[in-house]
Amino acid sequence: MSSSTDPIPEVPLVQLLAPSGERMTDPQHSFDGDRAEIEALYRDLVMTRRVDTEAYALQRHGELGLWPPALGQEAAQIGSARALRDHDFAFPTYRDHGVAWCRGVDPTLLLGIFRGADLGGWDPADHGLALPNIIIGAQTLHATGYAMALSLEGLVGTGDPDRDSAVIAYFGDGATSQGDVSEALDWAAVHQSPVVFFCENNHYAISVPVASQTRVPIVQRAAGFGLPGVRVDGNDVLACLAVTRRALQRARDGEGPTLIEAVTYRMGAHTTSDDPSRYRDAAEVDGWKAKDPLDRVRRLLVAEGTTDQFFADLEDEADALGLRLRTACQQIPEPDLAELFDHVFVESTVENRQQQAEHVAWRDSIEGSVVAS
CATH class of the missing domain: 3.40.50.970 (Thiamin diphosphate (ThDP)-binding fold, Pyr/PP domains)
Structure with a gap:
């Protein structure tokens, strides 16, 4: 029966280039590029x-x-x-x-x-x-x-x-x-x-x-x-x-x-x-x-x-x-958030279109108030 104190077996690590820049070899893997x-x-x-x-x-x-x-x-x-x-x-x-x-x-x-x-x-x-x-x-x-x-x-x-x-x-x-x-x-x-x-x-x-x-x-x-x-x-x-x-x-x-x-x-x-x-x-x-x-x-x-x-x-x-x-x-343009509703369903629902219309109305009212000010 194993216990929590049993040693964990080592697993080989494939390495072909050491941190020093020295080439290494591995029995199963190699790099043949120039x-x-x-x-x-x-x-x-x-x-x-x-x-x-x-x-x-x-x-x-x-x-x-x-x-x-x-x-x-x-x-x-x-x-x-x-x-x-x-x-x-x-x-x-x-x-x-x-x-x-x-x-x-x-x-x-x-x-x-x-x-x-x-x-x-x-x-x-x-x-x-x-x-x-x-x-x-x-x-x-x-x-x-x-x-x-x-x-x-x-x-x-x-x-x-x-x-x-x-x-x-x-x-x-x-x-x-x-x-x-x-x-x-x-x-x-x-x-x-x-x-x-x-x-x-x-x-x-x-x-x-x-x-x-x-x-x-x-x-x-x-x-x-x-x-x-x-x-x-x-x-x-x-x-x-x-x-x-x-x-x-x-x-x-x-x-x-x-x-x-x-x-x-x-x-x-x-x-x-x-x-x-x-x-x-x-x-x-x-x-x-x-x-x-x-x-x-x-x-x-x-x-x-x-x-x-x-x-x-x-x-x-x-x-x-x-x-x-x-x-x-x-230079990344700001997205039009109204387009989010176009990608919710393959075929849009009545509720989805209504929510989109509400967002557009709100967006336009905000933009209109900014222009007016």
């Missing part, structure tokens, strides 16, 4: 961080109502998203700015969501990316249903790389405490659906540490549902790419789902309304800053001969992106 591909990944990391830091600053200046920082989680997002093919589909969380970047979404569209001006502004079919999910864990069920549809449509296991498709669902460690995630894992396993469950374990569900949510590593849940699990260094973009690429191919080949636990760290606040200093100490944060996902890639590139000009040009490109984001944010 320096140009690593430079491209580094560009993704830098540009994603710039989107994040600019949006954070915009919120602090009152231009956004809220922003969920992804500082420290860039490698998990970039590595996994770059493993996707064009015809794959991703279901992100509200924090997956790097995934949106990799799927070709204009980052200014993210600003509209958190300014309260729109619901996202892109067509999911054009980017293979659903709109960010706010309801914690619900997107795992959406992803599982989409993956089941791929199987029913004969888009899995045909051997045709231009046809076979897979799905990836992103969620955090806090979401694993939601029943939706367990239901999705079970349903996907039973039906052998082509979906990869990608958990960004950033150690905190708002203020609740992961140790208060689960006694064993999250990846061990996979075995209980009958699917393979892989634990990867979530601050290692090369490892995240290699692990996700293999899991997605397994899904496309008709071999079923995989759970990936990317061990990373949220270096900033949960959102701009959060004060993380109230529930964690500075020493912990400093320890993870030493594992910064961008620094390790830069060290590798410098060691392998990337020129100073590359980094200078990239910094200029990031500055230009920052300026574009600031300008675009201030």
